[in-house]
Amino acid sequence: MELSGITWQHFSSSEVMILRTSKIIYIWIGRNANEAEKKHALMMAFDMKQNSSDEVVFVDDGYEKTLPSNLRDRFNHHLPLSKRLIVPHSEKENDTPAKHVLKLYKCAENNGKYRVVEIKNGPFHQKDLNSDKVFIIDDSVSSGVWVWVGQHANDKERTEALRNARGFIKKKKYEWKTRVTRVVEGHEPPEFKVLFHTWTDELKVIKPVTLLYDFDAATMADRPSLAAETQLIDDGSGTLSIWRIGRKSITKIPEERHGYFFSEDCYITLYTYQISEEKQMHLLYYWLGSHASQDEIDLTLLRINEMDEELGKIGFQARLIQGNETPHFLQLFKGKLVIFKGKGSDYDESGKNKKCPSHYLLQATGSTTYNSKAVQVDTRSSSLNSNYCFILKKSKRIYIWCGSHSTGDQREMAKGFAGKSFDLILEGKETGDFFNLLGGKMDYHTKTVQKKYSRKPARLIYLLKWSNERAEELVFFEQADLLPEHVILLDIDLCLYIWIGNFSSEEEKSSSFKKAIEYLQSDPSKRDMSIAIIHIKQDHEPPIFTGFFPSWNKDFWKAYKPFLVLRKEIEKVPSSTHSGRPELTKFDQYDKYPVSILRKPNDELPAKVNPLNKEMHLTHDDFVTLFKMPYSEFAKLPSWKQKEIKKTIGLF
Numbered sequence: 001m002e003l004s005g006i007t008w009q010h011f012s013s014s015e016v017m018i019l020r021t022s023k024i025i026y027i028w029i030g031r032n033a034n035e036a037e038k039k040h041a042l043m044m045a046f047d048m049k050q051n052s053s054d055e056v057v058f059v060d061d062g063y064e065k066t067l068p069s070n071l072r073d074r075f076n077h078h079l080p081l082s083k084r085l086i087v088p089h090s091e092k093e094n095d096t097p098a099k100h101v102l103k104l105y106k107c108a109e110n111n112g113k114y115r116v117v118e119i120k121n122g123p124f125h126q127k128d129l130n131s132d133k134v135f136i137i138d139d140s141v142s143s144g145v146w147v148w149v150g151q152h153a154n155d156k157e158r159t160e161a162l163r164n165a166r167g168f169i170k171k172k173k174y175e176w177k178t179r180v181t182r183v184v185e186g187h188e189p190p191e192f193k194v195l196f197h198t199w200t201d202e203l204k205v206i207k208p209v210t211l212l213y214d215f216d217a218a219t220m221a222d223r224p225s226l227a228a229e230t231q232l233i234d235d236g237s238g239t240l241s242i243w244r245i246g247r248k249s250i251t252k253i254p255e256e257r258h259g260y261f262f263s264e265d266c267y268i269t270l271y272t273y274q275i276s277e278e279k280q281m282h283l284l285y286y287w288l289g290s291h292a293s294q295d296e297i298d299l300t301l302l303r304i305n306e307m308d309e310e311l312g313k314i315g316f317q318a319r320l321i322q323g324n325e326t327p328h329f330l331q332l333f334k335g336k337l338v339i340f341k342g343k344g345s346d347y348d349e350s351g352k353n354k355k356c357p358s359h360y361l362l363q364a365t366g367s368t369t370y371n372s373k374a375v376q377v378d379t380r381s382s383s384l385n386s387n388y389c390f391i392l393k394k395s396k397r398i399y400i401w402c403g404s405h406s407t408g409d410q411r412e413m414a415k416g417f418a419g420k421s422f423d424l425i426l427e428g429k430e431t432g433d434f435f436n437l438l439g440g441k442m443d444y445h446t447k448t449v450q451k452k453y454s455r456k457p458a459r460l461i462y463l464l465k466w467s468n469e470r471a472e473e474l475v476f477f478e479q480a481d482l483l484p485e486h487v488i489l490l491d492i493d494l495c496l497y498i499w500i501g502n503f504s505s506e507e508e509k510s511s512s513f514k515k516a517i518e519y520l521q522s523d524p525s526k527r528d529m530s531i532a533i534i535h536i537k538q539d540h541e542p543p544i545f546t547g548f549f550p551s552w553n554k555d556f557w558k559a560y561k562p563f564l565v566l567r568k569e570i571e572k573v574p575s576s577t578h579s580g581r582p583e584l585t586k587f588d589q590y591d592k593y594p595v596s597i598l599r600k601p602n603d604e605l606p607a608k609v610n611p612l613n614k615e616m617h618l619t620h621d622d623f624v625t626l627f628k629m630p631y632s633e634f635a636k637l638p639s640w641k642q643k644e645i646k647k648t649i650g651l652f
Helices: 035-049 069-078 155-172 217-222 224-230 294-310 327-331 408-415 432-437 506-510 512-522 563-570 582-588 611-617 620-627 639-648
Strands: 016-020 024-029 055-060 103-110 113-121 134-139 144-149 180-184 196-198 239-245 250-252 260-262 266-274 280-288 316-321 337-340 359-365 373-377 389-394 397-402 423-426 459-462 472-474 487-491 495-500 532-537
Touching (some): 035 055, 035 563, 113 155, 144 155, 280 327, 389 408, 389 432, 487 512, 495 512, 506 512
Parallel strands (some): 144 180, 337 373, 495 532
Antiparallel strands (some): 103 113, 103 134, 134 144, 239 250, 266 280
16 A cells, blocks of 8 residues: 655554665565565565666664665665654554444334334344344444345335445445445355354255264375364374373373363373374364363463474364364264263372262263263253263163153263163153152253254454454465465364464464454354364364365475565665574564653553563664664673663663
């Protein structure tokens, strides 16, 4: 975008700016600018250079004075360095995404006139829409204004729909370019459906795939679309190691006790499998019990990162919160994962889960090995539910109670939690003894639960800015949309993938989980914050990820060149770039502020500035101007000498 006037007021540490003079094209690079913007600026500069002898010169934020004198003088002529005033992007932009509120309106006739009446704020459910009416959804901050026309709306309502929407925009004083989209019931596009907390296409109910054959790693690698649909990497036949993370110790769980978890504990699971004779893959899962302490959660996060480092940054790290286990994780236990209440150490001081409660009631869910588990519930008859199977254990007696609405597949999976000897009881055929074990007969849920399987379309989410703007979303995407310079989210509704590009910045990597949580929080459809979140690294993508991209090519990025490589290839003169010595690298990691701000009283300093280290927040140029030496020399001085100099220049 061409800006009016040449002034430092246009500059920001998170942007890349191009200054074109008669013979030189300067590319000024903000210290927090992302790689995609840098490459885009480079391409723009070369477009400008076409058929001319103009020289391209790179200028790094805070290092303007290190340019060769002839280039510096020309730059200074247009942008006087004495007037340079740039604050960090975090001081100019809000780090917290703005709360995005969806609103639903109904177009209704009142005294012969059609009016737009507000119905509710989000989240929306499909049942909020009425086939006899026309509705407006206000998503003006993102996708625009939507007009939904019910199948049975009358002719006048249909013809007035768009006019009402345009009048709505005018009344709300939205920009004239705000997009208006008309949607007819039964033909809603994916971008519309994602605005709703739940959406089911009645005529095309998506049923879960049932795999009737072996699905080993090689098979799923060859059929990535199937892997993506089922979220299965393989059949779980690899090697499994599990550790319980405690406050005082990390305990390895013996193989015979795999699959017994406790809701007040945290576990790390390492799964290793062969994708081919030559290639071995590792997956790290960390499972957080719904009642685990924050201390143990923090220890688990610390240990999972240590294990990832020890394994050579394997490229797959999944956060699972109890109740949101992924299909592949459940498959590791062949559909026999049991989650008990309390802590494992309550029954086994060693923490190895060698003992379990002697009396319990489990609710079994699922009909396949990759969606089944059993969770302990209160041992009373009010916990029963006609849609599921339950396993009751009292001393050495085991009962399987099958709800009248449970399926044959559910009952078969429930048997896997009971061992070889059990009593099978069908709902309505119970004896008095059975209910006595549950404290007597009480009311429980008997209504049929309609099992509808509907999944929102996958979305690719760009988190390119440190701002309060809503993330950019793509519903139709391809592999080329994954930019190696960035961290990008893939939202598949039941799970959120964080894809880490090989050339993404350390800041983007370290803040990726926080940004993913903020994305979920800002989703107007009110997402479940406990869904699985999985980190995937470029070149380590499993088929459950690649299957969402048509024609995935594992060699796609082989010849890819990041910005720094392109820059070195085209630089003709030493630019204002700095050397890569450790002291300077450390110095450059700090946010930079003008001298006038750093000389303010300590209680008026920006939050990120440590009053004892104000000098670290100077730009290189300001540091050299004030200290008469680069930071690398200053860092070698004894601390008493450093303090003396800082007092002299008013930075202590």
